[in-house]
Amino acid sequence: MTRTTPARPVAVEAVFPELAAYRGRTTRLHPRRGNPGRHDSHxxxxxxxxxxxxxxxxxxxxxxxxxxxxxxxxxxxxxxxxxxxxxxxxxxxxxxxxxxxxxxxxxxxxxxxxxxxxxxxxxxxxxxxxxxxxxxxxxxxxxxxxxxxxxxxxxxxxxxxxxxxxxxxxxxxxxxxxxEPCVVHPEEVDTYPWAEDDTLPAALIARIDAWDNAQTAQGGPDAPSYQGALSIPPGWRVGGYPSWASTGPLDIACATCRTPMRLLLTAAGDEMDPDSHSWMPLEDRDPSREGMASIRNGQSVGRPTRLRFGRDRDLHVFTCPADPGHPPQWVLS
Known part of the structure; x- marks a missing residue:
């Protein structure tokens, strides 16, 4: 079965047109319990x-x-x-x-x-x-x-x-x-940088923060935020931007040649949390319900792989674009 990320609750480039220049692509892997073989991605x-x-x-x-x-x-x-x-x-x-x-x-x-x-x-x-x-x-x-x-x-x-x-x-x-053995259901989606420190221009980050505060004031804690609902999807993914929820943004340079490294993949224990539940695919939802209550099958979609990285952090794997043979770097964030 394919997995389809719902449309974002807010068209982020309509609110912040400058983000069009930073739009990237990430492949969500959507692991779900199954019986993969050695010739499969899993x-x-x-x-x-x-x-x-x-x-x-x-x-x-x-x-x-x-x-x-x-x-x-x-x-x-x-x-x-x-x-x-x-x-x-x-x-x-x-x-x-x-x-x-x-x-x-x-x-x-x-x-x-x-x-x-x-x-x-x-x-x-x-x-x-x-x-x-x-x-x-x-x-x-x-x-x-x-x-x-x-x-x-x-x-x-x-x-x-x-x-x-x-x-x-x-x-x-x-x-x-x-x-837990899981098959994957790759899906490409748009992604935008984490908004903190110098990941984006300071003036744009200030506007994003102000917008987030206004959203919370108007819609309460369930209102969509930039980091949780609009920028980077949760869960296992390939490419795109790293999330920096625990460490704050880090500069990752190749230890061999000092070239800025690229994000190869992200491994995660959880596929969602209350702040990011809007990313849960349509196929895993009950259309008659809303919000977190619409998500079906509990742990099999919320924590399908049964793995944990650090204290429920993301494991980012970085490689060197100048020479992929240089040692990778591992960052828990």
Whole structure:
């Protein structure tokens, strides 16, 4: 089924004509629970991984586990299928340093250029990108490690055999470390920059802020705001502008050549919140109801992938436009 973003509640360029010069495009991915295969673009499904290629492991030191219990991946899957909470199990060796123990990465998603409009090419024209995450934390700030694997899709699909099942850790700290298999429904929409600091001219940001205040004064807290309803859609998306709700705007430059980096993709735990519910597709709404009350199927559309990034932030993945082979950067915002 396709997914269709409703028309914006306000024609933003009619209110702020200057924004026409900043109009961009982003591809909303609209992940929804399903049964994707290794040759599909997806979140949480099997990655297209040649059988003779080792699965990546994280060899960096990990923080000691302070949790006394965890969740077995297979039990998480069984509990989700049954619609119940997974049972927690005792964590062997809780509090041990964990240094020197290689940990297999968890495959989060993969996207083919043939499926996703606007997906930037990788090194050597690679048109398949795979996103993985270490399930353990690093350093005093409990940082996460991500891995971006680029491939030439046609070449990879000609492999003699493929990895049947990726290796997994026995226990995960939280259920939201394991993605729910989701198919994607790519849809291109217009997008506009986050309005803060120097992302737009100062005078325009001041007018946007004043307009937002007037909207709230007239329509109450449910009135559409620029950041929530008109600029950047929530959820998984490719290209477009980053949202900066938690950090404020950041200048992201390539560590190798100092070129300003571009947003490759955004991964998100939530597909909506009260401020951004107007972006929920028509196909996921009850036309007889309005606002948040019109959204059907609860968690399956509001949090379809079951993943969490930071404290419910967006994970922005940036790459270098001058040389996609330069190391990517990861920003939680």
């Amino acid at each position: 979140v949480g499904g099997p990655l297209l991984w040649p059988g003779d290629e080792p699965w990546p492991v994280c060899r960096e030191p990990h923080e000691p586990e302070t949790e006394t219990e965890g969740y077995a991946p297979e039990e998480i899957r069984s509990a989700r299928a049954a619609g119940v909470r997974a049972r927690r199990r005792a964590w062997p060796g809780a509090g041990s340093p964990g240094k020197g123990r290689p940990v297999p990465f968890v495959g989060l998603a993969q996207f083919f250029g043939r499926d996703v409009p606007g997906l930037a090419a990788g090194p050597g024209g690679a048109d398949l990108v795979q996103l993985l995450r270490c399930p353990r934390t690093h350093g005093p700030y409990l940082e996460r490690r991500y891995l971006l694997q680029w491939r030439l899709a046609a070449q990879t699909e000609r492999a003699d055999r493929f990895l049947v099942a990726a290796p997994e850790v026995p226990l995960l700290r939280w259920e939201d470390e394991l993605p």
